[in-house]
Amino acid sequence: MGTPRICVILGTRPEIIKMSPILRLLRERGADHFTLHTGQHYSHNMDDVFFQQLHLDQPKHNLHVGSGTHGEETGKMLQGIEKVLMEEKPDVVLVEGDTNTVLAGALAAAKLHIKVGHVEAGLRSFDMSMPEEVNRIVADHVSDLLFAPTKVSKKNLLQEGIEDARVHVTGNTIVDAVQQNLRLAETAELPEGLALDRYFLATLHRQENVDDPARLKSLMDALARLHETFETTIIYLVHPRARKRLRDYGFDASQGVMLADPVDYFTFLRLERNADLILTDSGGVQEEACILRVPCLTLRDNTERQETVDVGANEVAGTDPETVVRLAKEAVRNKRTWKNPYGDGKASERICNLIEIK
Numbered sequence: 001m002g003t004p005r006i007c008v009i010l011g012t013r014p015e016i017i018k019m020s021p022i023l024r025l026l027r028e029r030g031a032d033h034f035t036l037h038t039g040q041h042y043s044h045n046m047d048d049v050f051f052q053q054l055h056l057d058q059p060k061h062n063l064h065v066g067s068g069t070h071g072e073e074t075g076k077m078l079q080g081i082e083k084v085l086m087e088e089k090p091d092v093v094l095v096e097g098d099t100n101t102v103l104a105g106a107l108a109a110a111k112l113h114i115k116v117g118h119v120e121a122g123l124r125s126f127d128m129s130m131p132e133e134v135n136r137i138v139a140d141h142v143s144d145l146l147f148a149p150t151k152v153s154k155k156n157l158l159q160e161g162i163e164d165a166r167v168h169v170t171g172n173t174i175v176d177a178v179q180q181n182l183r184l185a186e187t188a189e190l191p192e193g194l195a196l197d198r199y200f201l202a203t204l205h206r207q208e209n210v211d212d213p214a215r216l217k218s219l220m221d222a223l224a225r226l227h228e229t230f231e232t233t234i235i236y237l238v239h240p241r242a243r244k245r246l247r248d249y250g251f252d253a254s255q256g257v258m259l260a261d262p263v264d265y266f267t268f269l270r271l272e273r274n275a276d277l278i279l280t281d282s283g284g285v286q287e288e289a290c291i292l293r294v295p296c297l298t299l300r301d302n303t304e305r306q307e308t309v310d311v312g313a314n315e316v317a318g319t320d321p322e323t324v325v326r327l328a329k330e331a332v333r334n335k336r337t338w339k340n341p342y343g344d345g346k347a348s349e350r351i352c353n354l355i356e357i358k
Contacts, residue, residue, distance in 0.1 A: 004091035004115075004355065006033040009081065011040030011065070011101030014284040016050045017265060018096050018120065021176035021348035023056050031357045036084055038077045038101045039064040049264045054181070067241070070100060070131055077104035085112055092145075092355055096120055096173075098136035098283075098304075110142040117355060119173060121146035122153030123283070123304040130208065132283075133304070147351050149342055150307050170350040171343020174287045178269070179345040182292075185269035194260060194271065198232050200328075201275040204299060205239035209281050213249045215319050216242075219299055220251055222321040223279070227256030229325050230332075232276065237262055277332055279317075279324075286314050291340050295331035297324060307341040 006026065010019050026033045037059035051058055063080035065073055081104055085093070093109035095102040096119040109116045121140050125133050140146055140157060148154040149172035157167050202223060209215050223234045234257045238246070243259075246252070253259045263271070269288070272278060278289045278296045286305045289296035290313040297317040298305075308314035312334065317327045 003032065003357065005089070006031060006355065006357070007085065007088060007090035007093045007109075007114075008033060008035045009038070009093055009095050009101060009105035010035065010059075011038035011077075012097075012099050013050060013265075014282070015096045015099065015101065016054070016056070017177050018173045018284070019094070020050075020054045020056055021173050021180060022094065022119070022351060024180075025348050025352050026357060027057065029352065029357050031352075034061070034088065034090075035059040036081065036105075037062040038080070038104070039066060040073065040077075040099060040101050053265055073100045074104050077101060078108050081105055081108040082112065085109060085114060090114060092117055094119060094351075094355075095139060098123065098132040098139070100131075100135065102139050103135040106139040106142050115145065116143040117145040117147060117351070118143040119147045119351060120149055120153075122148040122155075122157040122167070124153075124156045125302045125304040127302050130206075136304075145354060147347075147354070149347070152307055168350070168354055170354070171345070171347035172287060173347045173351070174284060175291055175340065175342045175345045176348045178288060178291050181266065182269060182273070185266040185273065188264075188266040188270045190267060190270065191260070191263065193258065194235060194263075194267075196233055196235070198276055200226060200230070200232060200234045200277045200279060201271050202234055202236040202279040203239070203285055204236070204279075204281050205242050206281040206300065209299065209319070210239075210242040210245045213245075216245060216249065217251060218319040218321060220246075220253065220257070222299070222319065222324040223257045224254035225321045225325050226279075226328055227254065230276075230328070232256075233258055234279075235260055235271065235275075237268070237271075277328055279328075287342060290314060290338070291342065293336040293338070295334060295336065297327055297331060299324070311338040311341050313338045 061084050065076045092115045094117045095105040106116050146167045147170045281300050290308040296314040315327045317324045
C-alpha cells in the first residue's frame, strides 16, 4: 500500500481519548491523515475540551449530528461520512469502539471499498439487546484490519469466522492514553466541591440503565445505600442524557450522593486515580480503573471487558442495591495487585505500523 491517506472517524469522548495516541503518532510521523468528527457528543465538556487538553488538531470535518434515535443518528452520519469520503478519497478509515459513529463510519467506508481498520475489535458482551453489541459486531465483520486489544478479543473474532490474517493483537490504546496523560492529570485543578479526601466515583449513561425508570431508580437507591454503609460521599458525574432522565422520572439524589456535571479528561483521570471505588456502566471507565488499580463495580448485567473481571479488578454487580453494597465491601477490601491485561502502552505504535505508517 505504501504510505496511505488515512481518515480517522470519531464522535464521542471515549473515541477522542482512545484515538488521541494514534492521532499524535500520525502527526509525529508526518502521515497523510485527517479527522472526521460526527458530532455525536457535542457539549464543550464532552467534546471540544478534549481536543484542547490533549493537544490534538481540530477535526477537518465536523458533521454536528448531535443526539437522536439510533436510526436518525446513524442515517445522518452515513450520509455525511459518505460525502466526505468521496471528496477526500482516503485509502484507510480508522474507527474505534462500538458507537453509532463506528457503525456508520465502517459501513460508509466498506460500501465505498475503502479499507477499514477497527481499533478495539473483538469485544463481546454476548447480549444482543445492547445497541453497542450490534455496532461492534457489524463493524468487525466489515473491517479489513481488526486491532484486538487482547487474546480474548481475538478469540471472539476467530470464533465468528473472521480470518486470522485480518486480526492483530495490539493492546489497548487506553493504556497509551493513560500513561501519556496521568502526570498532567495529577496537576488538574478540581472543581469546587469535588476536592475530597475520600469518595466513591460513579458514572452512569448506558441506554439500558438510564432509559429504564425501574433500573435507574434501583441504581440511585444503590448509591444512597453505599453512602449510608461506607459513610463516604458518592460523586456521580451525570451525563446529559442521564440528567434529563432523572428530571423526566422525578428522581433526586439522596444525601451524600453529589450530582456533578461532566468534567474534562484530566480532571476525570485525577478523580478516578484517587477514588476508593469506581461504579460505572462505561466500558472505557472499567479499563481505566483497571489500569489505575482502583477497584471497580460494573453496574450492568454483563461486560465486554471480561479481562478486568478475570484479573480481579472489576465485578459485574447489576443494579440490585443489596448486591452492589455486598460487592462493594469485597472490592474495597481486596488488594490492588492485579496485572493490567491491556498491554504495555505501545498499542498506537503497533496499529500505525500495521497500516504502514513508517
